[in-house]
Amino acid sequence: MPEPPDRPAAVGVGRRHTSPAATVRANRGSWDADADNYHDEHGAFLGVADFVWCPENLREDDAHLLGDVTGKHVLEVGCGSAMCARWLAAHGAHPVAFDLSAGMLHHAIEGARRTGIEVPLLQADAQHLPLRDESFDIACTAFGAVSFVADSARLMREVARVLRPGGRWVFATTHPTRWSFPDDPGPAGLTATMSYWDTTPYVEFAADDTPTYVEHHRTLGERVREIDAAGLRLVDVVEPRWAPGHTQIWGQWSPLRGAILPGTAIYVCEK
Template sequence: MTRADDPEGAELQRSSAEHVLGTVGVSKRTVGTVESRSANRLWWDADADDYQAEHGSFLGVSDFVWCPERLREEQAGLLGDVRGRRVLEVGCGAAACARWLADQGAWPVGLDISTGMLRHAAEGGRRSGTVVPLVQASADCLPFAADSFDLACSAFGGIPFVADVGAAFREVARVVRPGGRWVFAVTHPMRWIFPDDPGPTGLTVTQSYFDRSPYVEIDGTGRATYVEHHRTLGDYVRALAEAGWRLDDLVEPEWPEGHTDTWGQWGPLRGRYFPGTAIFACSLDG
């Protein structure tokens, strides 16, 4: 779940990460690979403590929650039988999903660009007793040999923050063996057209779905301090196909009955009318 989707969290972050990084405003401009990596590494390092304090109880210590709609892997079964499987979690954050996978008999590795998030991942391993290997790297430059994993997954981690999503998909295809799977969740692209408000104001379109300008926060010198990239559904589908992935399913979880919590722009009002999450389930031909 991303910063652009979480205005309530953004208020908290203005007292910490934005202060540390000197963020002064938002810019609409192109951001390349190097700047995007640098900005998001610095942001998530500065924000890791606040993010976990705000959302850690929702995400759990050893749990696999795909999205704010509270769809869990134990219900969805999107990864299939993970016992004995080598699994890469891309953008693992505090690695709750990786620890859940380990508890199910998988052999997971958690990867994240942020030292701050990996510090929380290591602490989660100590608290739970389930310790998983952790690696610091960007989703578009994976430090693993070809065919190292049987599966890869990402629950709102990494993919919205890379400038070249095709490079990330090619890297995942390289490190996952033929016949393997790649399942990832992102903010549903149609959410881009609405303001970040879970109330009635958030039901009115304010910008074009086809405007692919990233959301960029900057400091006083114009340096990016946070970057989040927008792609349409078609952009994702084409990038996956070009990287060799077959799209087996596109899951758009409905807001469940009785779920009254909000997460930034997600909430029961908007959840009645349109999806907040898109989960792409893909496979490589064997």
């Protein structure tokens, strides 16, 4: 695997407005540089051919949010190492997976080598999909792309464009209420310190003020309006509870917080 590209070290964090192009550059560089560490830390939990929706440990084997995938053409959006796409292939689907990060896609290639499950891979920006109209029955993502683009409304339109009529779009993101709380898995993470309605992006930045990582927040109402404006119908919003006996801490997710606050929202939509 090639060495990750050099990137400026983050020296600060804050809420600040960031252009769409700067968001793409920052997040591509961040995920390229951190792909190895990410999989070292989370790879065992995520698996190489498994479909884990969220840190709460909800798996598609139990949730069945996609319905019967047998024979379906499925697009995994922001696939990371494409473990979900390989799970889909093992369950009879015809998946295609894409990610912005070449570093993540290198891990997807390694996952295919380890499992023998080959999935077509693309490097692409979810705001500009190089795919034909109405070419998929299902689109899905477990925390990929949606929070990492500046124009998530455009992402919704792009997904709607490539879905066939009656197609399903299921995506997991950080629960919108979590943006009011610090990113702390301990007791400090239980006290709200920021306005829920402040949608200024979270940005990590280098000494020269260049963004090195960006996440974009939407309120629940904004997210629903994006879905509707794309011509999609919201069928359900799933708020997974922390799985009994699940002790793993993942960033801001922890058993302590999971017993009190929702950490994930999974939006189930149909075209």
